[in-house]
Amino acid sequence: MTAVEERQQGLPAAPRTPLLKARNLVQEFPVRGAGGVRGGVVHAVSNVSFDVYPGETLGVVGETGSGKSTLARSVIQAPRPKSGEVEFQGKDLMKLRRRDLKQARRQMQMVYQDPFGSLNPRWRIAELVEEPLIGYGEGNATSRKKRVEELLDLVGLDPSQYAKRRPHEISGGQCQRVAIARAIALDPALVICDEAVSSLDVLIQAQVLNLFEKLRRELNLSYLFIAHDLALVKQVSDRVAVMYLGQLAEIGPAEGIYRQPLHPYTSALLDSIPRIDPATGRANKPVSLPGEPPSPVDPPSGCRFRTRCPRAQTKCAEEEPQLVELLPSHQVACHFPLTMAEDELPPRPGGATQAAPTPVTSVA
């Protein structure tokens, strides 16, 4: 894996043109209060910018309600974001007409979380995989049949065994393989995986993750990989974006985010993951982050994480932090990032503090 490692280290070196460029994306949804009278606005995605380069995997992590799925849907323009820019393969998707958008979407496909819910239960596997080919008028019946067999082979399903089955006759992991076959049927440049392995058991999940990895190498795919599990995202991603309440808290190389998190939220997220050191059999004691995420209808002023942040100061309530590049290609939106030592912080009335990023303690 050293080759991969080296390539990541030298990531920002080549001035490549991004495959997907999102700038200042904003998505908001109106909500009705009790009785349908008093309305509010859910700030689902607020001012999010990121790039995905060809052949690269960008992971997006965040808690429930952090806007990661909305972000993915904004990218594919379903529905169109309220404002911002989405440039994909040099085309501004926000300005495209419906017909041109359909052609652009051919190059960006999605894989969803629920493998059963995303496949029509009455269709056979072969029909399901053929559908996108028909939708885009690809080939004739014979060539499509050949392509379907090719695709099923590619995702590890024997066409002679599985082509005639229906979704309920195969397992969840196999359903997810079918969904992946559908996604790659049109040779897309970008595949957006929205919690694509979250509902699978760990052994099956490993099989599907390896499949994603194999396809990435063989077809030179880019992924926008969305999940709530930071360890999972780190496994597959070159770069990771951490979202909190509709905004990017931190974005940077996967290794960097894990080795040296800059945002207190990322650090808290890392601390709350239970994990085992296989060599010693010792587990860390997860450290919980107090409180709950605030409502996206009425986000806190300034930094949205300040209500739960152990390092919060008065400045955090007054001024919204912007993404700043503190380390090479590693940006963070925090007034008091973790590069700043505890004692450099302005004094504030007592309170708990977040310690080193990964305290490994043993179980009692």
Add this chain to the structure above:
Amino acid sequence: MTGDRTTFPTDDTFVSTGVIDSGAQPDRGRHAAVPGEPLLTVSDLRVQFTRGGRRINAVNGLSYEMVPGKMMAIIGESGSGKSVSSRALMGLLPGTAKISGSIRFDGRELIGLDEKELRKLRGGDIAMVFQDPARSLNPTMKIGSQITEAVRAHSDLDKKGAHARAVELLRLVRLPAPERRFHEYPHQLSGGMRQRVMIAIALAGEPRLLIADEATTALDVTTQAQIMELLVELRERLGMAVIMISHDLGLAASYAEDVVVMYAGQAVEHAPVRTLFSNVRMPYTRALLGAIPALDREPHSMLPVTPGQPPDLSALPKGCPFRPRCSNATDKCLEHPPFLEHEPDHWWACWNPAGTELDTAPEITAALTPASATEAAHHSEHDRPEDEGVAR
């Protein structure tokens, strides 16, 4: 408001809230547990369902013991029988389920107990917290009345006393602003808060055994840590035993003292958490450990792959159920391996455990070469028998 009181006398018992008198009187007028005696002994538990003429062997000879005050984790994939076996403890399985074997709780046999006795037990001595708090709570009732209902079902408190006790329970589970939340509906609470309410309801009967069935699976990782901390704290304070059922080995390793790993309705490995993870013997447990995406792995590295799917519970393979997927399998494995205590406190069911000369599996830390890993996955999927379809 009587919410500030922590203990109060009733007609016959002294109700402990656990807030101040931390487990000072764990017996509370019921059978006192004999020290050193297991609180719960499950032996050779079997559960069988019949569906569409097919017999589904959900649990196949599960045995374990639990001492009072312990936190034990039961780990397994979907369909491994971890939930079914714990529901059997509570008598929550449908009438169509055939249950055999023995479940002794506090010296009393639970299998075959009549419904009236079971009702007393459920929510009383044994309580359960389920995965989805949104679906376990009644959306049309205020959370206060749901807790009060549980309190009154298991005590002789009057309305006022039950109300006070309910608020105390909410405080015990650290729900912010309990007096106000008391009058709110479940939809007004977040997922984590709802799970706290579920735990409060479970605690209403002052259980001696709490079963948390994937209680944190639906929650975010930061909230999960909060709820697990709460469970650990409550267990120490109230001196109850906790069985946590989970698919997450990392979670079990971080919080449990004992771990039972289940596969195809059987316990395949059982040991104290330290012993288990420093000296994994069962190839299945090792496969589980290796498949977890760990933070210290390189990005884009291939995960070690275990081929195939869990077996069809209506047509279990001969011998060891993990044999078709196991890299250590030999002809010997066609014979069912017994679940034995091979080392002190360390039980496993395997003929060729890890660390012996027949052990061929790669080290979990060593990454497989990409090509061979995916190849293995493919071939095995192709080789699978036709009828193995519905596994999930």
